Amino acid sequence: MPASTPAADCFLAACRGLPHDRTPVWFMRQAGRSLPEYRAIRGTGSILDAIADPELATEITLQPIRRYGTDAAILYSDIVVPVHAIGFGVDVRPGVGPVVDQPFERAADLDRLRPLDPEADTPYVLETVRSLAAELPVPLIGFAGAPFTVASYLIEGAPSRTYARTKALMLGDPDLWFALLDRLADLAITSLRSQVDAGARALQVFDSWAGALAPPDYERYVLPASRRVFAEVADLDVPRIHFGVGTGEILPLMAAAGADVVGVDWRVPLDEARRRLGPDAVLQGNLDPAACLAPVEAVEAAVADVLRRNGGHPGHVFNLGHGVLPETDPGILGHVADLVHAHRSGD
Amino acid sequence: MPASTPAADCFLAACRGLPHDRTPVWFMRQAGRSLPEYRAIRGTGSILDAIADPELATEITLQPIRRYGTDAAILYSDIVVPVHAIGFGVDVRPGVGPVVDQPFERAADLDRLRPLDPEADTPYVLETVRSLAAELPVPLIGFAGAPFTVASYLIEGAPSRTYARTKALMLGDPDLWFALLDRLADLAITSLRSQVDAGARALQVFDSWAGALAPPDYERYVLPASRRVFAEVADLDVPRIHFGVGTGEILPLMAAAGADVVGVDWRVPLDEARRRLGPDAVLQGNLDPAACLAPVEAVEAAVADVLRRNGGHPGHVFNLGHGVLPETDPGILGHVADLVHAHRSGD
Numbered sequence: 012m013p014a015s016t017p018a019a020d021c022f023l024a025a026c027r028g029l030p031h032d033r034t035p036v037w038f039m040r041q042a043g044r045s046l047p048e049y050r051a052i053r054g055t056g057s058i059l060d061a062i063a064d065p066e067l068a069t070e071i072t073l074q075p076i077r078r079y080g081t082d083a084a085i086l087y088s089d090i091v092v093p094v095h096a097i098g099f100g101v102d103v104r105p106g107v108g109p110v111v112d113q114p115f116e117r118a119a120d121l122d123r124l125r126p127l128d129p130e131a132d133t134p135y136v137l138e139t140v141r142s143l144a145a146e147l148p149v150p151l152i153g154f155a156g157a158p159f160t161v162a163s164y165l166i167e168g169a170p171s172r173t174y175a176r177t178k179a180l181m182l183g184d185p186d187l188w189f190a191l192l193d194r195l196a197d198l199a200i201t202s203l204r205s206q207v208d209a210g211a212r213a214l215q216v217f218d219s220w221a222g223a224l225a226p227p228d229y230e231r232y233v234l235p236a237s238r239r240v241f242a243e244v245a246d247l248d249v250p251r252i253h254f255g256v257g258t259g260e261i262l263p264l265m266a267a268a269g270a271d272v273v274g275v276d277w278r279v280p281l282d283e284a285r286r287r288l289g290p291d292a293v294l295q296g297n298l299d300p301a302a303c304l305a306p307v308e309a310v311e312a313a314v315a316d317v318l319r320r321n322g323g324h325p326g327h328v329f330n331l332g333h334g335v336l337p338e339t340d341p342g343i344l345g346h347v348a349d350l351v352h353a354h355r356s357g358d
Numbered sequence: 359m360p361a362s363t364p365a366a367d368c369f370l371a372a373c374r375g376l377p378h379d380r381t382p383v384w385f386m387r388q389a390g391r392s393l394p395e396y397r398a399i400r401g402t403g404s405i406l407d408a409i410a411d412p413e414l415a416t417e418i419t420l421q422p423i424r425r426y427g428t429d430a431a432i433l434y435s436d437i438v439v440p441v442h443a444i445g446f447g448v449d450v451r452p453g454v455g456p457v458v459d460q461p462f463e464r465a466a467d468l469d470r471l472r473p474l475d476p477e478a479d480t481p482y483v484l485e486t487v488r489s490l491a492a493e494l495p496v497p498l499i500g501f502a503g504a505p506f507t508v509a510s511y512l513i514e515g516a517p518s519r520t521y522a523r524t525k526a527l528m529l530g531d532p533d534l535w536f537a538l539l540d541r542l543a544d545l546a547i548t549s550l551r552s553q554v555d556a557g558a559r560a561l562q563v564f565d566s567w568a569g570a571l572a573p574p575d576y577e578r579y580v581l582p583a584s585r586r587v588f589a590e591v592a593d594l595d596v597p598r599i600h601f602g603v604g605t606g607e608i609l610p611l612m613a614a615a616g617a618d619v620v621g622v623d624w625r626v627p628l629d630e631a632r633r634r635l636g637p638d639a640v641l642q643g644n645l646d647p648a649a650c651l652a653p654v655e656a657v658e659a660a661v662a663d664v665l666r667r668n669g670g671h672p673g674h675v676f677n678l679g680h681g682v683l684p685e686t687d688p689g690i691l692g693h694v695a696d697l698v699h700a701h702r703s704g705d
Contacts, residue, residue: 300522
């Protein structure tokens with residue numbers, strides 16, 4: 012990279028661990044309920060309806076870029092969009108999350124998971140990506156749900172705290188489990204590839220709930236499918252980010268899945284994450300979203316602590332450790348973005 | 359200990375890391391909805407009403423001992439009992455959890471947290487403990503909520519996934535935070551001491567949600583109060599157990615709080631826990647409760663894995679990594695208890 016990196020390229024350089032001028036920052040769920048301009052246009056229906064409206068989804072994706080000047084945009088979409096689009100019977104209930112009419116239970120349910128044809132099944136996603144690629148001053152991050160996390164929604168039928176049914180199927184019927192994850196890996200791969208073809212310049216795979224698993228279970232039952240997802244988008248030559256919450260114990264296994272960037276929640280300080288993953292690990296994170304509800308002095312101290320623990324490593328994309336909480340003051344997030352930008356990479 | 363330890367003493371010996379004959383086992387929430395005999399007598403009201411009925415609470419506590427032959431009983435109670443008893447205005451809503459009419463917000467709310475007078479405020483708890491101490495063939499574990507976890511209920515007003523308000527108060531008003539935790543530590547200490555005076559032979563402190571905190575925040579804002587709780591019951595000379603879920607990152611800090619036994623959830627294999635805490639650490643855990651929903655062969659493999667990772671260390675109390683799930687088949691838990699008992703300590 013040249014000594015002075017164009018601002019729009021800092022994010023991509025950081026994802027590669029290459030030198031660049033300023034620490035890039037974006038916020039998971041930066042486009043969402045915390046923004047008054049989002050609430051003004053979002054409407055009250057299912058998020059799946061909003062996602063299916065390319066004009067609306069484009070505008071929602073752009074809102075935080077205008078407000079915060081973040082260094083990457085993330086497509087306004089949802090990890091259940093592909094399974095919804097192929098007719099599995101999933102909806103996203105406001106205030107609840109993904110719900111499934113007939114949860115996945117048996118081998119016959121595999122037939123409800125046919126391959127995704129992005130142009131036919133999710134044309135609205137591609138149209139949104141194309142319009143964003145034309146308009147955005149920064150890279151667009153496309154994304155998909157990792158096989159485990161999507162499987163957990165399909166099996167539980169609703170958000171769960173215990174993932175009891177998911178684990179019971181995983182441990183009790185490994186053949187069916189692996190067949191399910193194979194289908195979901197295919198869906199993720201097809202969706203991710205189509206997003207890059209349409210103009211996305213980076214990818215994030217959300218395995219949000221993988222941290223619920225014991226490490227040996229993750230390694231045996233989840234890692235192979237996730238590894239295949241990352242391998243089968245490697246040729247696209249865009250940075251691949253891998254994220255989950257509560258993943259401290261499985262962090263080395265998640266890194267072994269092959270992403271370029273490992274997302275870390277706030278429980279694992281960045282210096283500790285590099286002790287586990289190696290000194291050259293490229294990390295994304297990891298301010299506690301709840302810390303953004305504290306007074307500004309406490310937020311500033313927390314931001315400084317994240318930057319200090321990164322220790323000037325070029326392989327760092329600043330982010331929260333999970334999504335923006337709806338009650339967050341956007342003014343605070345703007346201040347966080349400014350603080351990160353004022354911090355020169357390498358310091 | 360003699361070469362042949364009386365069965366009733368295996369639990370206490372294991373808590374001290376002393377040699378004994380068979381690995382002791384009990385299950386968090388062993389007295390609860392998974393048992394048909396519990397559902398038959400529990401009724402439908404608040405758990406606080408059931409707890410306030412010593413005859414009923416005694417019977418419920420005894421049920422799993424009769425059924426499973428577990429090596430310890432845990433008092434049928436709830437961590438919000440002391441704050442409820444002093445009139446803070448907390449209830450436990452069936453299917454939801456603790457809810458608070460007027461959540462803790464400001465310094466004036468400290469006045470709602472007067473000291474506990476166990477004989478006057480919770481006579482039913484002491485009566486239950488006394489009757490159990492007379493009837494039980496195994497030690498009774500008394501318990502209390504750790505200051506952080508109780509504070510999270512009082513501040514959030516309802517169960518939370520983010521602990522956003524709790525963290526905002528903690529980071530935003532440390533003086534008030536420490537004053538609150540100080541009151542809650544006093545309540546825990548008074549309650550724990552009264553339970554031992556009445557006949558409890560071990561104590562567990564539940565900091566169930568402390569794993570939501572970043573380690574530096576735990577160390578600064580939570581550890582001092584928890585340390586005081588353990589210090590101020592040390593003279594009672596009963597084993598003290600310290601438990602939370604998702605605590606992998608803070609495990610050494612939790613151990614530093616001074617308990618005799620550290621509870622470990624299923625995310626941290628026991629061998630890894632001893633790498634973090636030292637080879638002589640006494641551990642409780644850590645079968646994934648969800649694993650008990652799998653077919654019996656998978657359950658057996660999971661039990662064997664826990665025992666193998668303990669490696670014959672005498673300082674091991676077998677347990678689940680969190681509470682029994684309500685949908686668990688009691689027959690499976692009985693089988694788990696038998697498997698553990700068939701395993702000789704030291705193997």
